Structures are given as structure tokens and as C-alpha cells.
């Protein structure tokens with residue numbers, strides 16, 4: 001579905017991003033995954049190579065707009081186009097507000113929101129040139145309902161929805177579609193790090209009766225990136241087993 005589409009995926013070394021990188025490459029996209037460390041990027045590339053899947057990888061500091069601009073330019077110089085960006089890197093939180101330091105709050109906003117802005121700002125000129133492009137953001141079910149602890153996380157995901165809808169309005173005339181996927185509880189390291197007391201009550205609210213798998217989210221990204229979604233922009237697609245909390 002994505003033949004030769006040059007696709008950048010942040011947080012592509014594990015979890016949802018890794019599964020998405022794999023699925024996109026299987027659909028013949030040229031995938032460039034970003035990770036936070038050289039070592040994890042290498043490991044992800046090697047893991048995919050064992051399945052005969054070739055991807056490239058970089059590890060720019062996502063909190064450094066200049067560094068991002070330089071890596072994106074390098075990718076553009078090599079491929080002559082950037083078709084799809086998936087802003088997926090993210091961290092969560094679960095502490096009470098009194099226990100959350102200012103630094104911890106800033107760290108979440110810096111990665112979950114600011115980095116998505118830096119990345120999008122870096123690719124948009126190339127997409128405008130081509131008069132086509134797809135930007136996909138990773139929101140969360142907490143962007144709809146909030147969350148009773150770790151306020152920085154839902155705050156960041158509400159912001160991502162705002163960024164998605166606003167850029168869809170701004171960039172539609174250049175044939176650049178901007179959408180988000182809002183996963184429910186998904187089986188990755190992020191959830192493994194959360195306390196059981198937080199997960200169990202949430203699972204009871206899932207009509208489909210199971211936790212999501214990374215491939216469930218990757219499939220939604222694939223749909224939204226593909227021509228099948230050519231008339232969809234500004235959408236926040238819930239992929240959460242029907243959860244309501």
C-alpha cells in the first residue's frame with residue numbers, strides 16, 4: 001500500500017513504533033526509524049534484518065530542533081522526498097501532582113509535544129514542495145477522558161489532538177493530511193512500567209475484553225497513511241477496543 005513512500009517514524013525502536021516500522025516496510029515503504037540511542041537503533045535494525053526487512057535509522061536528540069532539521073535534510077538529500085511522518089516517540093507518567101517535579105512535567109511536554117512540532121516543522125516544507133504528504137501523530141485514549149494521575153501525560157496528548165486538528169486545517173490546501181491515532185492500553189514497555197492497580201480497572205472498561213497489541217495500532221497507522229484514507233484529515237482515530245473511562 002505504500003510503495004516507495006519515504007516514512008520517518010520516531011520512537012521506532014520498540015513497541016508501537018517498531019511494529020509500525022515493520023508493517024510499513026512490509027508494505028514497501030522506505031522506512032527510517034528514529035530512536036533515542038545509537039545502540040537501540042542498531043538493535044532494531046538488526047532485528048528487522050533477521051526477518052529480511054531493510055530499514056534505516058538515526059538517533060537525533062528530539063528536543064533539539066536544529067539537529068532534527070539537519071537529519072531530516074540528510075534524509076531528503078538521499079531520497080528526494082519525504083512522504084510520511086509518524087510522531088510516535090513518547091513517555092508517560094503516573095505520579096500525583098504534588099510528587100511531580102517541574103522537570104518531570106517539562107520532560108513529557110518536551111518529548112510528547114515539542115518534538116512532534118519540531119519534526120513536523122522540519123518535514124512540511126518538503127511535503128509542500130511535493131504538494132502531498134501525511135503526518136500521523138500518536139495521541140492516546142487519555143486525550144479524550146483525562147487520567148487521574150500523571151497529569152503531564154494527558155495534557156501532552158490533548159495538545160497533540162490540538163496540533164493534529166489545527167495543522168489539518170492549515171495544510172489541507174497543500175494536500176498534506178494530518179491525523180492522529182489514539183491507542184487504548186497497548187501491550188508495550190510503557191504499560192509494563194505502569195502499576196497493576198492502574199491497568200486492571202482500565203481493562204474492565206474495554207468492551208473487546210483484551211489489551212491492544214502494537215499491531216492493532218500499526219494497522220491504523222497503515223490505513224491512515226495509505227491512499228485508502230485520502231479523504232481523511234484532522235481525525236483522531238480511537239483504537240482502544242471500544243474503551244470508555
Ligand code: NAD
Nearest residue numbers: 011013014015016036088089090140183185186188189190
Ligand atoms: P515504548 O515505551 O515501548 O516506546 C517508546 C518509544 O519512544 C521508544 O522507541 C523510545 O526509543 C522512544 N523514546 C522514548 N524516549 C525518547 C526520547 N527521549 N527521545 C527519543 N525517543 C524516545 O512505548 P509505546 O507504548 O510503544 O508508545 C509509543 C507511543 O504510543 C507513545 O507516544 C505513547 O504515548 C503512545 N501510547 C501508548 C499507549 C500504550 O498503552 N502503550 C497508549 C496510548 C498511547
